[in-house]
Each structure stands twice: as structure tokens, then as C-alpha cells.
Amino acid sequence: MLTLLRRYGTLLGFALILVTFWVLLPDTFMTARNWLNISQQMSMLIVVAAGMTVVMVMGDFDLSVGSMASLAGIVVAILFTFGVPIWAAVGIGLLVGVVGGAINGALIAYVGILPFVATLATLTMLSGAAFVVSGGKTISGRAIPAEFGDFARGGLPLGEWGGVAIAIPNLTLLAIAVAALAWVLLEQTTFGRRLYAMGGNMEAAHLSGVAVRKLKLIAFALTGGSAAMAGIMYASRVASANPTQGSGLMLNAIAAVFLGSTLSEQGEPRLLYTIVGVLILGILDNGLTQLSVDSYVRQILVGGIILLAVSASSLSRRVRR
Numbered sequence: 001m002l003t004l005l006r007r008y009g010t011l012l013g014f015a016l017i018l019v020t021f022w023v024l025l026p027d028t029f030m031t032a033r034n035w036l037n038i039s040q041q042m043s044m045l046i047v048v049a050a051g052m053t054v055v056m057v058m059g060d061f062d063l064s065v066g067s068m069a070s071l072a073g074i075v076v077a078i079l080f081t082f083g084v085p086i087w088a089a090v091g092i093g094l095l096v097g098v099v100g101g102a103i104n105g106a107l108i109a110y111v112g113i114l115p116f117v118a119t120l121a122t123l124t125m126l127s128g129a130a131f132v133v134s135g136g137k138t139i140s141g142r143a144i145p146a147e148f149g150d151f152a153r154g155g156l157p158l159g160e161w162g163g164v165a166i167a168i169p170n171l172t173l174l175a176i177a178v179a180a181l182a183w184v185l186l187e188q189t190t191f192g193r194r195l196y197a198m199g200g201n202m203e204a205a206h207l208s209g210v211a212v213r214k215l216k217l218i219a220f221a222l223t224g225g226s227a228a229m230a231g232i233m234y235a236s237r238v239a240s241a242n243p244t245q246g247s248g249l250m251l252n253a254i255a256a257v258f259l260g261s262t263l264s265e266q267g268e269p270r271l272l273y274t275i276v277g278v279l280i281l282g283i284l285d286n287g288l289t290q291l292s293v294d295s296y297v298r299q300i301l302v303g304g305i306i307l308l309a310v311s312a313s314s315l316s317r318r319v320r321r
Contacts, residue, residue, distance in 0.1 A: 010263055010276070010280075021287035021290075029287060032161045032166055036167070036168065036169060036172070039168070040169040040171050042278055043172050043175035043233060044171070044234050045252050045256065045278050046175040047226050049252075049253040051227060052253040053270075053271050056199075057198075060108065062101070062220060062224075062227075063116065065230075066123070066227075066249045067126035068096075068224055069097075069231030069246030069249055070126070070127065070245050071100070071133075071231070072093040072094070072096050072231040072232055073093070073232055073241040073242075073245055074133055076090060076092070077235060079092060080144055081139065086147060090232055094225055096228055097226070098225040098228070099221075101220045101223050101224015101227070104220040105218070105219065105221055107122075109212070109216035110213055131243045134241070134242070138242040140239060140240030144235075144240060149236060149237075152236040152239075154169075154170050155167035155172075171236070174229075175233075182271050186271055191218075194210045198212060227246070227249070230246065231245065252302065255281060255302055255305055256277035257269050260273030260277035261273060284301065284302075284305075285298060
């Protein structure tokens with residue numbers, strides 16, 4: 001019984017959450033429109049969590065992803081005010097994230113600073129930079145091109161369901177594409193296998209010829225790029241940008257990866273399991289919002305879920321030993 005709970009407890013909890021909201025919200029929860037809405041709400045978190053999985057596979061983590069997302073969104077919005085074309089502004093925003101992530105990787109791999117300290121420092125710096133370049137204000141209105149906001153509002157039409165037009169949101173499609181790329185990178189390439197080797201035993205990976213420092217730098221750069229993409233997606237969705245828009249992404253991304261890792265036999269992060277973690281958090285947030293539960297209470301629940309996931313993962317590893 002304990003073995004079953006340890007192996008499938010997260011999935012059982014997922015099913016329990018689904019049934020509970022289905023019962024409490026019979027008219028609005030299990031509808032096509034609500035699920036498409038959930039998929040769009042989760043799209044930014046999927047992109048950030050995919051990047052977070054890349055670094056957590058190595059046993060590291062990145063606390064700066066939320067600030068990175070905020071700064072990238074602000075940079076893109078400011079470039080719009082100078083008349084920069086959308087494709088160029090988005091490209092520069094993504095570059096900001098990649099460079100910021102590479103700086104994290106260099107500090108950790110080449111300077112030897114602990115990931116917690118390095119990314120906490122850059123979190124503070126990037127957050128401050130977002131406030132400085134924006135003047136602490138929200139950039140919106142005519143400064144944001146209509147086509148930029150239209151992208152988030154558009155989608156791939158699928159037809160009608162129950163008399164309602166159904167379309168997969170563009171942001172959902174983009175998140176699926178990023179998650180698929182991350183899965184291929186981690187599970188089907190030498191790069192991914194070396195990251196898992198580093199996470200299993202960093203010293204052994206180094207002695208076997210793996211370029212540990214170089215791979216760490218690349219992994220953190222990819223994580224920074226994914227955070228920047230999430231920030232730009234959020235700016236497109238709300239057709240504006242502010243210096244705190246990515247503040248909740250870091251905690252939820254780490255929670256999603258930890259939740260997913262409880263599904264793994266070895267307790268290690270896997271991209272597909274991370275997506276399950278994102279689904280749990282997204283559905284929980286959607287259901288609690290529909291039930292008008294206070295946002296602060298939702299934060300308490302997310303924190304509790306992280307504690308439960310970490311405890312389950314630690315206990316599982318201890319039992320296996």
C-alpha cells in the first residue's frame with residue numbers, strides 16, 4: 001500500500017483535485033472553453049518550467065527566472081515605443097534572457113558561486129533593472145502594436161463543440177512546441193544524457209570527460225531564454241508589460257518540477273513529469289479562482305504543495321537506499 005502511494009500518490013492527488021472541482025463546479029469546470037482557458041493560462045508556466053527542468057536535471061536551480069521574464073517583457077515593450085519591428089524586439093528580448101542566463105551559468109560554473117547565491121543575486125539585479133528601464137510604470141496602450149496582442153488572442157480553429165467555437169490558443173501551441181523541443185533535447189540527445197550524468201554524480205561525469213562547466217553555462221543560458229520567452233508571451237497576452245509581471249513564475253516552476261519528480265522511480269526531474277506538475281498547479285489555480293478563493297490562500301496552498309512534493313521525494317529516496 002505504501003509503495004503504491006509513493007509511486008502513484010501524485011497521480012491520485014491529481015485525480016482527486018479533478019473530481020473535487022468537477023463536483024463543486026458542475027457547469028463551468030469540465031467544459032471545452034474552460035480547458036482551453038487553462039491551457040492558455042499554463043502556457044507561460046510550461047515554458048519556464050521546461051527551462052527549469054533543464055538546470056534541475058543537473059541538480060541546480062535558477063531563482064532569477066521570474067525577474068528575467070519581467071525584464072524581457074519590459075525590454076520588448078520599450079523597444080516598441082521606439083518603433084522597433086515586432087520580430088526584432090522579440091529577438092532582442094529573447095537575447096536578454098539568454099545573456100542573463102549565460103551570466104548565471106558563468107558565475108556558477110567558472111567563478112564557483114553556489115546556484116542559490118548567484119541566481120538570488122541576479123534575481124535582485126534583474127528586478128531592479130526592470131524597474132529602472134521602465135521607470136516603475138506599466139507600458140501599455142498605443143505603445144504596444146495591435147499585432148503583438150492579437151497573437152495571444154488568436155488560435156488554431158478546431159470547429160464547434162456544444163455550439164461553441166473551439167480554437168487552440170497560439171500561446172498554448174507555442175508552449176507545446178517549446179516543451180517538445182526541451183523533451184528532445186533532454187531525452188534524445190547526447191547533451192541531455194550528459195546533463196543527467198552530471199545530476200547523478202558531477203565528479204564522475206567530469207572524470208569521464210564531460211565538459212561540465214561548458215554544459216552548465218549552456219543549460220543556464222537555455223533556462224534564461226525560456227524565462228524571457230515566457231515574459232514576452234505574458235506581455236502579448238495582456239498587451240502590456242510591467243516590472244513585476246513574472247514574479248510568481250519562479251516559485252510555480254520549481255513546484256512543478258518537484259511535483260513531477262515524485263512520479264519518477266529515481267526521483268529525478270523529467271520533462272513529461274514536469275508537465276504533469278504544471279497541469280496540477282494550473283487546474284488547482286483555475287478551480288480555486290472559480291471558487292473565489294483569496295489569492296493569498298492560493299499562495300499558501302502552492303507552498304504546501306512544494307513541501308509535500310519535496311518531502312515525498314526525500315522519503316522515496318531514503319526508502320530506496
